[in-house]
Amino acid sequence: MADQILIIDDEPAIAQTLKPVLGAQHYSVTTAASAAEALRRARQTAYDVALLDLGLPDADGKEIIANLRAFNCRSIIVLSARHQETEKVAALDGGADDYLNKPFNVDELLARIRAALRRSQSAAPAQSFRSRELKVDFATHRVQFMDEDVKLSPKEFALLEALCRHAGQVVTRRQLLLAGWNDPAADGQNLRTYITLLRQKLEVDPSEPRLIVTETGVGYRLMATLES
Amino acid sequence: MSNRVIPTKRLSRAWKRSRASVILFFIAVSVASYAAHATERPITAALVYLIGVMVIGATRGLRAGLIAGIVASLVYSGIIRNPGLQDSDVSLEFYVPLFGFNFAALLSGTLAGRLKDRAELAEEARRQLDLLLEFSSKLQKAVRIEDIAQALHVTLSDHVIRYYIAPYVDDNMEEPSRSGLQRVVDMAMAADPDAPKTGRRFTVQDVDLPAFVDLLSMAVDRCGLLENRAEMQARQQSEDLKTTILSSLSHDLRTPIAAIAASATGLKRFSDDMPVETRTEMLEVIEHQCARLDQFTAKLLSFGRLQGGVAAAQMEPADVTELLGKALASARATGPDHVISKDWPSQPVIVMANPAMLEQVLFNILENAFSYTAPGCEILIRVTADSGDANIVIRDNGRGVSGESIDHIFEPFFRSPHSKHTNGQGLGLFIAKGFVEAFGGTIAGRSPHAGGPGLEITITLPLSQQIGEIEVDG
Numbered sequence: 001m002a003d004q005i006l007i008i009d010d011e012p013a014i015a016q017t018l019k020p021v022l023g024a025q026h027y028s029v030t031t032a033a034s035a036a037e038a039l040r041r042a043r044q045t046a047y048d049v050a051l052l053d054l055g056l057p058d059a060d061g062k063e064i065i066a067n068l069r070a071f072n073c074r075s076i077i078v079l080s081a082r083h084q085e086t087e088k089v090a091a092l093d094g095g096a097d098d099y100l101n102k103p104f105n106v107d108e109l110l111a112r113i114r115a116a117l118r119r120s121q122s123a124a125p126a127q128s129f130r131s132r133e134l135k136v137d138f139a140t141h142r143v144q145f146m147d148e149d150v151k152l153s154p155k156e157f158a159l160l161e162a163l164c165r166h167a168g169q170v171v172t173r174r175q176l177l178l179a180g181w182n183d184p185a186a187d188g189q190n191l192r193t194y195i196t197l198l199r200q201k202l203e204v205d206p207s208e209p210r211l212i213v214t215e216t217g218v219g220y221r222l223m224a225t226l227e228s
Numbered sequence: 229m230s231n232r233v234i235p236t237k238r239l240s241r242a243w244k245r246s247r248a249s250v251i252l253f254f255i256a257v258s259v260a261s262y263a264a265h266a267t268e269r270p271i272t273a274a275l276v277y278l279i280g281v282m283v284i285g286a287t288r289g290l291r292a293g294l295i296a297g298i299v300a301s302l303v304y305s306g307i308i309r310n311p312g313l314q315d316s317d318v319s320l321e322f323y324v325p326l327f328g329f330n331f332a333a334l335l336s337g338t339l340a341g342r343l344k345d346r347a348e349l350a351e352e353a354r355r356q357l358d359l360l361l362e363f364s365s366k367l368q369k370a371v372r373i374e375d376i377a378q379a380l381h382v383t384l385s386d387h388v389i390r391y392y393i394a395p396y397v398d399d400n401m402e403e404p405s406r407s408g409l410q411r412v413v414d415m416a417m418a419a420d421p422d423a424p425k426t427g428r429r430f431t432v433q434d435v436d437l438p439a440f441v442d443l444l445s446m447a448v449d450r451c452g453l454l455e456n457r458a459e460m461q462a463r464q465q466s467e468d469l470k471t472t473i474l475s476s477l478s479h480d481l482r483t484p485i486a487a488i489a490a491s492a493t494g495l496k497r498f499s500d501d502m503p504v505e506t507r508t509e510m511l512e513v514i515e516h517q518c519a520r521l522d523q524f525t526a527k528l529l530s531f532g533r534l535q536g537g538v539a540a541a542q543m544e545p546a547d548v549t550e551l552l553g554k555a556l557a558s559a560r561a562t563g564p565d566h567v568i569s570k571d572w573p574s575q576p577v578i579v580m581a582n583p584a585m586l587e588q589v590l591f592n593i594l595e596n597a598f599s600y601t602a603p604g605c606e607i608l609i610r611v612t613a614d615s616g617d618a619n620i621v622i623r624d625n626g627r628g629v630s631g632e633s634i635d636h637i638f639e640p641f642f643r644s645p646h647s648k649h650t651n652g653q654g655l656g657l658f659i660a661k662g663f664v665e666a667f668g669g670t671i672a673g674r675s676p677h678a679g680g681p682g683l684e685i686t687i688t689l690p691l692s693q694q695i696g697e698i699e700v701d702g
Binding site: 085103188189192193196200206207208209210213214216217 | 549574575
């Protein structure tokens with residue numbers, strides 16, 4: 001069965017454009033122009049991905065994230081034209097899985113949807129991560145970059161694992177602090193230092209990272225695409 | 229009013245000290261006069277006494293001179309000339325010189341004393357004038373209330389300000405001047421006690437209170453007017469800027485919209501008759517112009533943030549090198565063929581800033597460098613951290629900015645005369661400067677080869693205080 005996508009946006013042009021684009025990728029697309037309509041639809045159908053605009057006419061998009069989750073919506077990607085980092089962080093901490101700034105590129109949107117589906121549809125937690133350049137075994141802690149073994153410290157590995165388990169999706173600083181230090185209030189300076197160390201080991205050019213990219217003011221994203 | 233406060237404890241102590249020496253001096257003169265009289269030198273005796281009275285009058289003022297004259301008359305006539313007044317043989321010859329002496333003693337005491345008092349008054353007036361002149365010259369430079377308070381603080385002691393100036397202002401000044409003056413007085417008293425007091429040599433007697441407070445009041449009024457004017461000018465400038473932005477919107481928004489609309493309409497109506505390359509080209513125009521619109525709206529958003537001010541709550545430790553990498557990746561999209569020479573530490577360089585705004589700053593400068601240099605040209609990016617500052621240098625070897633224009637590159641809507649054909653809106657560097665300054669940093673531009681090609685932008689931001697050593701495991 002085709003994956004079910006719910007587009008929640010009051011701007012008709014967005015729905016009008018995305019419906020054929022996503023349809024061409026064999027997704028089954030439903031649209032909702034308000035928070036009330038979105039919740040009504042989510043009650044009837046368990047969507048795989050919801051694309052949620054934060055500026056809805058009848059409610060702040062953030063407020064319906066928890067409800068969508070309660071109605072078995074598996075993954076929520078926030079579409080935001082209000083580029084305020086604090087708002088994105090609030091939505092992510094409130095249960096959203098990812099965000100995308102408007103205006104966005106269609107390729108980027110499709111990549112985010114694929115990452116969200118991959119994560120929400122895997123039945124059991126993955127044992128390993130494999131992409132073109134990176135191979136990570138979560139059980140043995142073996143890491144290979146460009147087919148060469150890379151030695152990581154336990155903290156570096158914990159952070160890399162968190163990023164790999166959300167490959168293609170943003171991981172907030174809070175989530176990474178939890179993964180590495182079991183404490184969301186730990187010193188962000190430590191996180192920054194470890195990300196720098198990881199990049200020195202896993203980036204071709206650590207000064208312009210392509211694998212572990214910074215989502216300014218929000219967190220980090222592992223850009224690796226999975227091997228099919 | 230000044231007379232009311234001039235007699236002070238200090239004054240009366242000094243007076244007591246001087247009174248003792250006057251009495252001693254008078255006794256010495258009396259003894260000398262008696263000795264002269266006893267050795268049959270009556271004229272010398274009278275002269276010694278007269279000189280004594282004159283000296284007292286001249287040095288101690290009218291009151292002391294008068295008292296000395298009277299006492300000298302009594303002593304002279306009672307004891308020296310006629311000891312015990314036993315002699316009953318009184319004649320005109322006895323009284324005339326005695327009367328003459330008494331009169332001369334009183335007169336010389338009075339005259340010398342008045343002369344002394346006049347001189348003292350003149351001296352006091354001169355010192356009051358000195359103080360007023362010195363204070364008014366300090367006030368000349370004052371443009372803010374704080375400057376006035378500082379001038380007051382360094383001119384007079386806290387004691388004088390607290391016990392003479394402040395009560396005078398409270399009792400004698402009227403609104404609206406009073407509240408301004410009270411503010412100045414309070415600020416002067418709260419000022420740094422270690423600031424050098426050039427005016428310590430002035431004492432309470434040197435303060436002509438009404439004139440001094442008048443001077444102060446005029447300065448306060450003047451600063452009030454200046455502040456109002458500055459405020460109005462700032463408001464006017466902000467309004468002008470908004471107007472300019474609105475008018476530029478018409479150009480900077482409508483030009484890309486026109487291109488998009490033309491491409492879309494063309495594709496809709498004639499796509500069947502177009503070769504594939506033309507269709508692709510038109511679609512690329514749409515994509516490119518959309519990107520341009522997006523960048524412009526991002527700048528407008530930044531401009532809005534700048535107008536709203538950057539609150540301390542929006543600031544957090546941010547890594548300059550990380551944000552540079554990110555900004556560079558975005559900027560490369562606008563000029564893929566440029567050669568970038570990167571020179572920055574592999575360790576984080578942490579400053580206090582809003583990361584998104586700092587990224588926008590770096591992107592704006594890089595975008596500017598990219599758009600003014602031909603493909604294949606080199607752009608140098610260097611970050612150094614030393615003596616508490618992070619220095620970011622971005623240098624291109626593009627067309628550069630001519631001598632007099634370099635001072636204007638951070639002004640809104642400034643475009644170099646060479647930039648007619650580039651797509652900048654002239655907001656990028658203006659926003660960069662606004663954000664950098666909001667983070668407590670500085671930004672400057674210069675021509676790396678005086679008057680020649682290239683532009684070098686240097687940003688200096690204070691390094692964030694390191695939060696202890698980082699423990700690195702394994």
